[in-house]
Amino acid sequence: MPCILLIDNGSLRANATLQLRNLAEILSIESGFKIHPVSCKHSNRIPESELNGRPAYTFSYFMEQQLSKGEKEFILLPLFFGNSRALTSFIPDEVVTLEETFGPITIKIADTIYPLPQGEEELSTIIYDHIIATALKVFNDSDRSKNYADLKNVVLVDHGSPVPRVTAVRQHLANRVREKLAENGANPAALEEAVMERREGKEYDFNGDLLEDWLIHKAEAGETQASVILMFFLPGSHAGEGGDIIEICDNVMKKYPAFKISISPLISEHPKLVSILYERLTHILQN
Structure with missing residues (x-):
């Protein structure tokens, strides 16, 4: 089973990470699969004391941890309205860098929340x-x-x-x-x-x-x-x-x-x- 990430852009505000975690927990219950809340950037700078003692994970760090454990297949659920630069530039660039160290990675990215032209x-x-x-x-x-x-x-x-x-x-x-x-x-x-x-x-x-x-x-x-x-x-x-x-x-x-x-x-x-x-x-x- 691929590792599943619910991914947002990221914020320095603790409430953003806490709410992302809440969504991931609800979706985990609904789907029966473990959903990992992960941000592209920023959230790793939030003090753990503001996050109930649990650190927030950014994309690159989380991927490094999973790849080090032997995980090679990933599914990304984007919490984005459309194809922002985070999806079209940041993540692809990060994957290229990760593959230089860990070898080929399989990543499937689900539709955004409001994919054009059909919308949602x-x-x-x-x-x-x-x-x-x-x-x-x-x-x-x-x-x-x-x-x-x-x-x-x-x-x-x-x-x-x-x-x-x-x-x-x-x-x-x-x-x-x-x-x-x-x-x-x-x-x-x-x-x-x-x-x-x-x-x-x-x-x-x-x-x-x-x-x-x-x-x-x-x-x-x-x-x-x-x-x-x-x-x-x-x-x-x-x-x-x-x-x-x-x-x-x-x-x-x-x-x-x-x-x-x-x-x-x-x-x-x-x-x-x-x-x-x-x-x-x-x-x-x-x-």
Whole structure:
């Protein structure tokens, strides 16, 4: 049986590794196979005292340990929305380096969470559910049918990337979610898009608006509320408690006290994410 890794990009925040471990444990129970939580970078710098006394593993170190034990076959389950540079450059480069020491390695990489062009219906359902739940907090009303038609000022936010194919994933996902909104009686135009950060220059305009600029524009237009929907899997320096997005939203609300912002849960907080990962694992094992 190949060694199975659930792999993310990595973070210096302990909560990211703890949540990655939680996903791996749930998936291990669901699948009956041992799933190892591993990050591409960064997580090995988190103090063990913040990780319940267990060190976090980065890709190169974990692979060296397994290869030293004689393991040669691996399956990677990417916790990535699309084919980021971590999958197209970092991992292949690391494998080349490892093979120089350990010889040939067999690695199969499962589909990303939202592979283009087909996408992933379960992920669009997760985003849709988070929009409705977050909007209900804004409306402070439990009658969903009443509020669907009133939905507005919803923004889907990802990190931002200099790579167009990464932004294309968000755009494709947003369009599918708009279709779901329309199917359920909501205004599809209510859902807009933004990035947490982006590089300056017209060549990066494909990213769209910065979240901070989008929020300020809404506040200055006289709007009183907005819903920020996180296209992030795990907590870390950007999303979750103490992250950049909360800081951005808090700063805007301090500047515009009448403007209230609600932030959605992370993708990993929805049970359907494990279902997607389980399907990815089942598919690659069968093929």
